Amino acid sequence: MSARVPIVEFRNVSKTFNPGTPQEFTALKDVTFCIEDKPDYGEFIALVGPSGCGKSTVMNLIHGFSDVFPPTTGEVLVKGAVPTGPGRDRGMIFQRYSSFPHRTTLHNVTFGLEINQRELDLSRSAMEDLAAQWLAKVGLKGHERKYPHQLSGGQQQRLAIARTLVLKPPIILMDEPFSALDEPTRYEMQQLIMELWHDIETTVFLVTHSLSEAVFLGDRVWVFTPAPGRIGKEFTDIIPHTRGADPIKVQESSQFKQAVAEVTEVFRALESCKA
Ligand code: ADP
Numbered sequence: 001m002s003a004r005v006p007i008v009e010f011r012n013v014s015k016t017f018n019p020g021t022p023q024e025f026t027a028l029k030d031v032t033f034c035i036e037d038k039p040d041y042g043e044f045i046a047l048v049g050p051s052g053c054g055k056s057t058v059m060n061l062i063h064g065f066s067d068v069f070p071p072t073t074g075e076v077l078v079k080g081a082v083p084t085g086p087g088r089d090r091g092m093i094f095q096r097y098s099s100f101p102h103r104t105t106l107h108n109v110t111f112g113l114e115i116n117q118r119e120l121d122l123s124r125s126a127m128e129d130l131a132a133q134w135l136a137k138v139g140l141k142g143h144e145r146k147y148p149h150q151l152s153g154g155q156q157q158r159l160a161i162a163r164t165l166v167l168k169p170p171i172i173l174m175d176e177p178f179s180a181l182d183e184p185t186r187y188e189m190q191q192l193i194m195e196l197w198h199d200i201e202t203t204v205f206l207v208t209h210s211l212s213e214a215v216f217l218g219d220r221v222w223v224f225t226p227a228p229g230r231i232g233k234e235f236t237d238i239i240p241h242t243r244g245a246d247p248i249k250v251q252e253s254s255q256f257k258q259a260v261a262e263v264t265e266v267f268r269a270l271e272s273c274k275a
Contacts (some may be wrong), residue, residue, distance in 0.1 A: 004036065004039075005037065006035055006077070007079060007170065008035045008062055008078055010031050010032055010033050013028060013031045013032070013076055014074055015028040015054065015068065015071050016072045017195070024225065028058065030230055031074075032074075033231065044204045044241075045204065045219065045221075045222065046208060047208075048198070048221065048224070049226070049228050053225060053226050056175055057229075058229075059205060062205065063173055064085045064086050066085065082107075088119075091164035091167060091171070092172070092174075094176075095175060095176040105145070105147070105159055106132060106145065108163055109163050110128060111132045116167065121215075131166060134162040134166045138192060138196070153185065154181055154185035154188065157177060157189060157194070168202070172202055172204045178190070178213070186210075187247045194243070204217075212256075215260050216256070220236050224235055225273075226271060238262070245248055
């Protein structure tokens with residue numbers, strides 16, 4: 001039986017912006033990793049590191065954004081192939097609310113289904129039913145006819161999550177998705193993401209500036225060096241991940257605090273030794 005192709009692989013990836021100009025800047029240098037495509041289980045990878053160390057550049061390379069892709073050297077592979085641009089297999093959730101202001105909540109969620117209609121072969125009512133189911137899963141039942149400006153910040157991020165997950169992408173890229181939210185809302189979102197992630201078994205890359213969030217959510221936590229960024233240290237299974245666990249209770253435990261202290265120590269040590 002042939003081995004499964006890794007879901008995302010970086011082989012000695014470096015990225016230099018504006019090469020040969022006074023603005024030349026190497027954001028990433030020799031980043032290598034391989035995320036296996038584990039059947040019925042997607043890994044959750046949390047990226048932390050000092051600002052400007054290339055974390056978003058990693059996400060943008062996976063996503064295939066044209067202003068960042070291709071890498072300057074090395075290879076980025078998604079399911080064994082070089083991505084030719086953004087695709088339905090990679091969903092992205094940003095810090096800023098990214099919904100369409102002129103569409104209702106329901107029709108924001110049907111949008112991705114509509115543009116993939118030919119492939120998905122769903123009727124209008126089937127799309128609306130599916131969108132309503134996802135709105136219910138993210139806690140927005142009863143808000144289907146509202147417009148994004150009528151939703152709170154937390155509700156708008158719930159909508160962004162529903163819009164992305166309705167397409168069941170095998171890879172989800174989240175770039176500081178909760179940093180604009182207040183702390184109680186942030187905890188709610190962490191719990192929601194954990195529950196939904198166990199349901200859809202997808203590979204998630206999360207950039208966060210919160211080390212506790214990285215430890216709470218990540219199967220792997222990657223601590224990046226300052227630019228040019230590389231993975232300075234990888235923590236795996238730093239705490240046990242239990243489905244439906246209450247983020248506040250978990251984060252109050254001494255085991256959790258110890259794990260965050262370890263990551264913090266490594267973060268500080270890497271930050272202080274510039275490459
Ligand atoms: P992080 O997410 O870790 O804060 P980024 O990946 O956003 O870091 O950026 C790393 C460095 O690369 C920064 O100095 C940033 O200004 C630069 N950079 C990112 N994208 C571009 C781009 N499209 N053009 C030029 N420079 C960029």
